[in-house]
Amino acid sequence: QQKVQQSPESLTVSEGAMASLNCTFSDRSSDNFRWYRQHSGKGLEVLVSIFSDGEKEEGSFTAHLNRASLHVFLHIREPQPSDSALYLCAVKTGYQNFYFGKGTSLTVIP
Amino acid sequence: NAGVIQTPRHKVTGKGQEATLWCEPISGHSAVFWYRQTIVQGLEFLTYFRNQAPIDDSGMPKERFSAQMPNQSHSTLKIQSTQPQDSAVYLCASSLVVRGSGNTLYFGEGSRLIVV
Numbered sequence: 338q339q340k341v342q343q344s345p346e347s348l349t350v351s352e353g354a355m356a357s358l359n360c361t362f363s364d365r366s367s368d369n370f371r372w373y374r375q376h377s378g379k380g381l382e383v384l385v386s387i388f389s390d391g392e393k394e395e396g397s398f399t400a401h402l403n404r405a406s407l408h409v410f411l412h413i414r415e416p417q418p419s420d421s422a423l424y425l426c427a428v429k430t431g432y433q434n435f436y437f438g439k440g441t442s443l444t445v446i447p
Numbered sequence: 448n449a450g451v452i453q454t455p456r457h458k459v460t461g462k463g464q465e466a467t468l469w470c471e472p473i474s475g476h477s478a479v480f481w482y483r484q485t486i487v488q489g490l491e492f493l494t495y496f497r498n499q500a501p502i503d504d505s506g507m508p509k510e511r512f513s514a515q516m517p518n519q520s521h522s523t524l525k526i527q528s529t530q531p532q533d534s535a536v537y538l539c540a541s542s543l544v545v546r547g548s549g550n551t552l553y554f555g556e557g558s559r560l561i562v563v
Contacts, residue, residue: 380554439489
């Protein structure tokens with residue numbers, strides 16, 4: 338079964354400073370990756386999807402996938418306090434379900 | 448488009464009682480998923496339906512949990528004889544398709560179940 342791990346568990350950055358989140362997965366044949374954000378008490382909001390090695394940018398969010406090293410990163414450019422939330426990595430292989438990491442709790446301080 | 452709708456948002460139930468959670472997926476989406484979220488375990492897959500048919504329930508605790516999708520606009524998750532360890536946020540999600548770029552999961556806001 339796919340194992341998805343995220344680091345760090347929590348991260349605090351100053352407003353405007355780049356935030357970088359890490360996600361590792363165990364199945365090298367995984368072909369579908371999503372980053373989600375969850376504000377407290379709310380559902381999950383998809384931020385960026387990536388399907389092949391390289392980078393994918395959506396607004397201030399950039400996902401970087403390296404399947405050889407089993408890593409997918411999320412970089413948040415110039416985060417604002419409103420970006421404070423739980424960030425979740427989701428990984429899928431073929432018709433299997435998405436497996437999620439436990440998340441990184443991001444706090445952006447003004 | 449109202450998004451995925453889950454009811455109730457909060458439910459407190461006594462140990463041993465039954466709890467039923469409802470989900471209305473986004474219209475036109477062919478797949479519906481149920482996940483459970485806790486601080487300790489994170490987001491755990493429970494089960495999913497494609498075109499109303501149950502496809503994978505490998506994450507469901509076998510004895511007390513059941514899920515149904517009687518029509519394309521409605522799915523239920525039922526927990527019998529609830530236990531304190533069932534306390535969690537139960538999230539429903541739907542996707543347009545199961546494979547490919549269109550299989551982004553769109554989540555509801557969840558049903559928070561507290562078993563006392």
